[in-house]
Amino acid sequence: MTSSSPPPPASAGHDPHDHADRAASFDRDADVYAQVRPTYPRDAVEWLLPAGARRVLDxxxxxxxxxxxVVGLAGAGTDVVAVDPSLPMLAELSARLPGVATRQGTAEHLPLPDASVDAVLVAQAWHWFDADAAAAEIARVLRPGGTLGVVWNDRDAEVDWVARFGEILHRGDRLEPAAGHDALTELGGRFTAVEAETFRWVDRLPSGALRTLAGTRSYLLRLPEAERETRLAEVDALEATHPDLAGRTEIELPYVTYAFRARTRGAVPPR
Structure with a gap:
């Protein structure tokens, strides 16, 4: 499947406004997701990743x-384990990163022992969690003084075509999460105060890939087929007619990345 190929239509009977149904949509077309979803800027991940971390949970x-x-930054001697509820997603991860251990699990029920990792990093997913239960589980698996880091890519809606693209994607979406500023609001007393930093960068996509990117959004995946195709046609029209996009062979999609970190309370034990 090429990066410009849309995923197959969503199945009938799904509710685009149901949180659990939307979360389950990521079992579909993991290869397409891997092709077009953005990465995360290296400097943001460096800011999140604690120095000397020996075991990191993504x-x-x-x-x-x-x-x-994380693998590129952590270097030799650091063990990275990836946890996700979706087996298709983990299979795609293993194909791309065969040296990374994977475990099926959720933020509320982590398949790891107590005090077993130095850092837990979460990318673009905090809004899918039961925040209080997730914070308790994350605190459980972190060593004393360990780091929780959350990173969130937002498209830069100050750019006109990006704002129009976002309007097409989320028109009528009652579950669209707030901007990353609000990512960590329910940590309770388990963690130190949350620190925040912002990073700006640009992702580059081949022409035609905006349709494919739009098709990976959980809201569009759960829309009725006819409505979904109408939205994707609007994306095609935007790319074909907007002066910043028309006739280009490459699309520059600007992002604002919000990074948050907090540490479990207590001193880091000597090793």
Missing amino acids: LAAGTGKLTEV
Whole structure:
């Protein structure tokens, strides 16, 4: 399947406004997701990843977009484990990153022992969690003084065509998550105060890939087929007519990446 090929139509009977149904949509077309979804900027991941971390959990790892950056930064001697509820997503991750251990699991029920990791990183997924239960589980598996890092890509809607693209994607979407600023609001007393940083960067996609990217959004995946095709046709029209896109062989899609980190309370034990 090429990067410009849309995923097959969503099955009938799905509710685009149901949180659990939307979360389950990621079992479909993991290879397409891996092709067109953005990565995360290296400097943001460097900011999240604690120095000297020996074991890192990428939680809700999906196809490994963040995992790949972590592996590149962590270097020899660091063990990275990827956890996700979707077996198709983990299979795609393993195909791309065969040296990374994978486990099926959720943020609320992590398949790891107590105090077993130095960092838990979460990319573009906190809004799918039961925040309080996830915070408790993450605190359980982190060593004292361990780091929770959350990273979130938002399209830069200050750019006109990007704002129009977003309007097409999310028109009528009652579950569209708030911007990354609100990613960590329910950590309770388990963690230190949350620190935040912002990073700007540009992803580059081949022409035609906006349709494919739109087709990986959970809201569109759960729309009725006719409505979904209408939205994708709007994306095609935007790319064909907007002066910043028409006739281009490459699309520059600007992102604002929000990064958040907090540490479990207590000193890091000597090793």
